[in-house]
Amino acid sequence: MRLLSSFVLVAMLGLVASTPAPQGESTGNPACSIWLDVRDDMQSGLFNGAKCENGVHKALRLAFHDSIGFSQSLTASGQFGGGGSDGSIIEHSAIELTFGPNGHLEGIVEPLRALAIKHGVSFADIIQFAAAVGVANCRGAPRLEFMAGRSNSSQVSPPRLVPGPGNSVDQILSRMADAGFSADETVDLLASHSIAAQEGLNSAVAGSPFDSTPDVFDTQFYVETLLKGILNTGPTTGFAEKLSPLPGEFRMQSDFAIARDPRTACRWQALTNDPVLMSQAFRAAMVRLSTLGNDRSTLQDCSDVIPIPNSNPSPPTLPGGKTEADIEASCPDTPFPVLPIAPGVAPPIPPVAV
Ligand code: HEM
Known part of the structure; x- marks a missing residue:
């Protein structure tokens, strides 16, 4: 009897230990345990109790700006092409934060530097981890992959590798292609601007978001x-600013142009009413972006530490007061999808606290 109950107990413990926990409460890989502590520390401090707000927006932007320092053409010409997702934007912040497009990132670089040092993890890892944990705080977002084990030593990124809002679509697509991303993948990555706002382009309206729902990962941006x-x-009018359709919303020149360019407009339109495609395509592009310049076979998959995002029940809509006649449809072969119109007139969109 005693033998039987010990057996049952051991079996139960085994079951508990091997059952994947929802919300990433434990990890199946002991090498990933450290990230549970980092996550809890990050959520309570930097992300203000697991909220989808400015800290998260900045963490995601930082992940892009660190990773995109990667150029196949520079490497092919015999120069240093950048280390991609290598943490150089933290390690060499004194230089990289002087690059024009890296404005307003110091507020996320310093807390992440401190967290990485406190927990003994690499700058490169903490940047991608903060993006994955942070995005999970936004309703409707995908649960991003997180691979751990990037090196903690980097060289300064070559300048002029981060695209800017005043760049032409040609410049942006060729820069993204040089880092290995297609035009479709570039549009997919811009889903990030669904949880985003500006500070540096027009400081008089700092915190003005790029869509009406900057705390939800949804298709409203598209x-x-x-x-x-x-x-x-x-x-x-601020730098690289275009006229906005809604009071309080900010529109940057590059988003405006990519939404209407023949090379990108049909992918853009496809994402306007397909939250599942938006989520899956963003996740797939982020898998590549977050490991640029790294050998994936040397990294550990710690994705089960990332929280499971809440879903977003709200369907894509036209903002109240707008009709399909207000849409500048730019994909000639496919009609713009019919979307429900939100009731009333859309109220001014409040700024995000920055
Ligand atoms: C490809 C061309 C892109 C351009 C030209 C661009 C440009 C910009 C600019 C100018 C801002 C406003 C910064 C400020 O004034 O504070 C911004 C914000 C942001 N960007 Fe991008 N971006 C691009 C792609 C991306 C990608 C691929 C990601 C992530 C995967 C990303 C994530 C973000 C986020 C999350 C913010 C909001 C930051 C905040 O609210 O503080 N961007 N972007």
Whole structure:
């Protein structure tokens, strides 16, 4: 009897230990345990209790700006092409944060530097980890992959590898192609601008978001970027700023142009009413972006430490007061999808606290 109960107990313990926990409460890989502590520390401090707000937005932007320092053409010409997702934006912040497109990132670089040192993990890993954990705090987001084990030693990224909002579509697509991303993947990655706002392009309206729902990972960014621009968000026009369709919303030149360019407009439109495609395509592109310049076979898969994001029950809509006539449809072969119109007139969109 005693033997039997010990057996049952051991079996039960085994079962408990091997059952994957929801919300990433434990990890199946002992080498990943350290990341449970880092995650809890990050969620309670940097992300203000697991919220989808400015800290998360900045962490995701930082992950892009670290990784995109990777150029196949520079390498092919015999120069240093950058280490990709190598943590150089933290290790060499004194230089890289002077690059024009890296403005307003110091507020995330310093807390992540401190967290990495405190927990003894690499700068490169903490950047991608913060993006994955942070994105999981946003309703509707995919649960991103997290691979651990990037080196903690990097060289300064070559300059001019981070695309800017004043760049032409040609410049952006060729820069992204040089890092290994197709035009479709570039559009897919811009799903990030669904949980995003600006600070540096027009400081008079710092915190103005790129869509009406900056705390939800949803397709509204793709929908609203195609609406006719009718107003200035602030008292003056900022750098690379285009007219916005909605009070409080900010539209940057590059998003405006990519939404309407023949090479990217049909992918853009396909994402306006397909949250599943948006989520899956963003996840797939982030798998590649987050490990650029690394040998994946040397990394450990610690994705089960990443929380499981809540779903977003709200369907894509046209903002209240707009109709399909306000859409600048730019994919000639496919009609713009019919979307429900939100009731009433859309109220001004409040700024994100920055
Ligand atoms: C490809 C061309 C891209 C351009 C030209 C671009 C440009 C910009 C600019 C100018 C801002 C505003 C920064 C500020 O004033 O604070 C911004 C914000 C942001 N970007 Fe991008 N971006 C691009 C792609 C991406 C990608 C691929 C990601 C991530 C995967 C990303 C993530 C973000 C996020 C999350 C923010 C919001 C930051 C915040 O709210 O503080 N961007 N981007």
